[in-house]
Amino acid sequence: MSNMPSDDDFIKLSHGSGGKETTRIVSSLILSLLREDMMAVKGGIGTDELDDGAAIPIGDGRYIVVSIDSYTVNPPFFPGGNLGKLAASGTINDVLMMGGKPIAMMDAVVVEEGSRIEEVREIIQSFIEILREEEIKLIGGDFKVMPRGQLDKYVITTVGVGIAEKLIVDSNLSPGDKIIVSGTVGEHGAAILAAQENFSVEGELKSDVQPLKHLMLSLIEEFGHSIHAAQDPTRGGLAQTLNEWASKTGHLITVNEAEIPIRDEVRAFTELLGIDPLSLACEGRVVLGVSPADADAILDLIRELGYEDAAIIGDVKKSEKYGGMVVLESVAGGLRILEPPSGTIVPRIC
Amino acid sequence: MKVSFPFRDPGISRLIVDKIHEVASELNHVKIMDFCGTHEWTITQYGIRSLMPKNVELVAGPGCPVCITPGYYVDVAIRLAIEGIRVFTFGDVYRLPGSSRDIPKNLEEAKSEGADVRIVYSVSDAIKLSKDGRESVFLAVGFETTAPATLGPICRGEVPRNMSFIVVHRLTPPITRYILENYPQSPIRGIIAPGHVSAIIGASEWEFVAKDYRISVVVSGFEPIDVLLSILEILRQIRDGRAELVNEYSRIVKWEGNLKAKEVMRSTCDVVDAGWRGIGFVPQSGLLLKRRYSDYDALTKYGIRELSEEAWEEDLPPGCKCAEVTLGMAKPTDCPLFKNVCTPERPYGPCMVSSEGTCLIWAKYGGDELLRGLREEIRYKG
Structure with missing residues (x-):
């Protein structure tokens, strides 16, 4: 049969895993249809930058920052949190990563017919609790139900709104900058993977999901001018964030593996499965690109604020030949290329 | 830290x-x-x-058991999956291309077209799931490391009658x-x-x-x-x-090995000449279930012929250098398809599929020329 549909005719899970395939399909389905003047409001940031969110200037040198994300996770309750906490924290963090102070949120909750109301209530309560703690208003939303079998339980979409005095635009990352990560990486991804596969290590693995408002606003207030790039390394993890920065700026990023904080439980779990903890999602961490003069002071402040595992893990370098790459110096002293993750994560066999 | x-x-x-x-x-x-x-x-x-x-x-x-699994057996698994039999396999095999053009390219594609393909982490997971009585096949690839785990439950009588195995275990x-x-x-x-x-x-x-x-x-x-x-x-x-x-690995490896595991292999299987993808038939290099266990042999059970040396066909896609790479005769960078037509997202040859495949490893982490250059560039003090 010569008219067999080819691999390219279908959407696959890997198209949504946040790595290379996602970038490719978004470009081909959406961005390719946009004229340049459709990508951002004049003077603002939009799909031209593909940053954590968008920005619209409001006249007095300030900006409205807007960010949107859809959340669906299996299982909806996992060690360390649930879908509601994730949907609130994730979007708050995205607004913060643009330099915005989050003030308001809207949500769209889609639920599968037959879901238990108590379970939905628990998810929404967690969602609202984060908004209350972080002093963010819920200014609107939507609630829909899909017929049984047409949705895997729940999808929550949230829109976050904030105000920024000075935007953090990741393409400003410069040669000489230091890379800082605010804590141990890979915990959310590892916890979800363990919960999905019913691994018995589950108890020791906990999602790091949390809003970073206090941390980020303190950093912006004290060191706003020195923070050149900020991202929460969610889907695709640290590897994805660093690769996005390297390819956006054309610089070489070098990281020192021994300095990257990873919990022993996460390391043991990922080694068992043969997956790289650097490509697993974090939901309560920030990666920063900061000017070298203030790097130590910024690290000290992050640690003072309670993020004791924070570390300076690498540098940004100018390179004619190797620009756009991320290279890692291993604990054994050798080098390897840190690729952006691709494909859906499958374990190796021996 | x-x-x-x-x-x-x-x-x-x-x-x-x-x-x-x-x-x-x-x-x-x-x-x-x-x-x-x-x-x-x-x-x-x-x-x-x-x-x-x-x-x-x-x-x-x-040494990548997925890379050297003949396309023939992948095709067998894909066909069985399309016919409605549940196929269990390890994650690495999920995207491994078969060699026939008339059926889905790999088990992943068969699944996205509706076949029941399940990734498992161990044979015992597959056995547990098969207790529901559905016709099931386990595509068992791997070297001596994985063979005893597959074969142990067979010789201990722990495998339900509705489950059988495509045994593609190979010897190093x-x-x-x-x-x-x-x-x-x-x-x-x-x-x-x-x-x-x-x-x-x-x-x-x-x-x-x-x-x-x-x-x-x-x-x-x-x-x-x-x-x-x-x-x-x-x-x-x-x-x-x-x-x-x-x-060097004396903290784990004994001179005589694991006698129990060796006995499991010896008592369940005959050592036979066997096909290696891209390489051909290699004398006394594969395991075949003994006749008394033929109920668990998916090929016998479903009347599918075993791959024979006479019927062996080149099973690499055209232009693919995986065989030379596998034999240590070529580096991935010697292959014109490497990172060009053949990428981690869209593997063309088998060595780009498994996380143990040389081409995938080189594509992800870099080969020697690139790394030496990089080391000089960042003035690594080595």
């Missing part, structure tokens, strides 16, 4: 690397083959190639002998022998490499320091004109 694993200690690592440079400076070009996919992973993951002197070249061998010493026998021009001067496999078969199984072919062979563990020590040992032997078997 500093990593505190002793077998990854940067200071010890530096000392061994210095020694390697010292010994290598007395030698000409040396090519060392790491047999095992997991060794290749360690070498690239920890950047060991970038630490080697210019005259020490590390090449990967045929025979393929090593095959390479050394058939490629006498091969400049391989040392072999890093597989650690996990040797834990099952015993270090003694590698003695023929040193005795019959005068090549140094070291059974190695999988931490970076294990591999560096093994390289150093091979270089020292070459310098001193010796060729011996050394067991």
Whole structure:
């Protein structure tokens, strides 16, 4: 049969895993249809930058920052949190990563017919609790139900709104900058993977999901001018964030593996499965690109604020030949290329 | 947070690397083959190639069980899946292309077209799920490391009647002998022998490499320091004109291996000539379920013929150099398709599919020329 549909005719899970395939399909389905003047409001940031969110200037040198994300996770309750906490924290963090102070949120909750109301209530309560703690208003939303079998339980979409005095635009990352990560990486991804596969290590693995408002606003207030790039390394993890920065700026990023904080439980779990903890999602961490003069002071402040595992893990370098790459110096002293993750994560066999 | 694993200690690592440079400076070009996919992973993951002197070249061998699984058996599994039989397999095999053009390319594609394909982490998971009585097949690939785990439940009578196996287990010493026998021009001067496999078969199984072919062979563990020590040992032997078997991984590997596991293989299977993807039939290199277990042999059960040497067909896609890469005769970068037509997202040849496949490992973590260049660029103090 010569008219067999080819691999390219279908959407696959890997198209949504946040790595290379996602970038490719978004470009081909959406961005390719946009004229340049459709990508951002004049003077603002939009799909031209593909940053954590968008920005619209409001006249007095300030900006409205807007960010949107859809959340669906299996299982909806996992060690360390649930879908509601994730949907609130994730979007708050995205607004913060643009330099915005989050003030308001809207949500769209889609639920599968037959879901238990108590379970939905628990998810929404967690969602609202984060908004209350972080002093963010819920200014609107939507609630829909899909017929049984047409949705895997729940999808929550949230829109976050904030105000920024000075935007953090990741393409400003410069040669000489230091890379800082605010804590141990890979915990959310590892916890979800363990919960999905019913691994018995589950108890020791906990999602790091949390809003970073206090941390980020303190950093912006004290060191706003020195923070050149900020991202929460969610889907695709640290590897994805660093690769996005390297390819956006054309610089070489070098990281020192021994300095990257990873919990022993996460390391043991990922080694068992043969997956790289650097490509697993974090939901309560920030990666920063900061000017070298203030790097130590910024690290000290992050640690003072309670993020004791924070570390300076690498540098940004100018390179004619190797620009756009991320290279890692291993604990054994050798080098390897840190690729952006691709494909859906499958374990190796021996 | 500093990593505190002793077998990854940067200071010890530096000392061994210095020694390697010292010994290598007395030698000409040396090519060392790491047999095992997991060794290749360690070498690239920890950047060991970038630490080697210019005259020490590390090449990967045929140690990725997914890469050498003949397309024929993948096709069999895909066809059974399309016919409504539930197929279990390991994650690595999920995207492995078959060789027929008339059916979905791999099990992943079969699944997206509605077939029931399940990724499992162990045979026991598949057995548990098969207790529901549905017709099920397990596509069992792997070397001596995984074979006892597949075969154990069969000989202990733990497998339900509705479940059978496509057994594609392959044996590592025979393929090593095959390479050394058939490629006498091969400049391989040392072999890093597989650690996990040797834990099952015993270090003694590698003695023929040193005795019959005068090549140094070291059974190695999988931490970076294990591999560096093994390289150093091979270089020292070459310098001193010796060729011996050394067991570096003695904390795990015994001389005689795991007798129980060996007995499981011996009692359930016959050792037969068997196909290796891209390579062909290799004498006495595969396991075939004995006749008394034929109820568990999916090919017998569903009336599908076994692959025979006469029926063997080239099962690599056109232009693919996976066979040469697998045999250590070519580097991935020697293949014109590498990172060009054949990428991790859209693998063309089998070595780009598995996380143990040499091409995938090189595509993700970089080969030696690139890494040496990078090291100079960032003025790495090595």
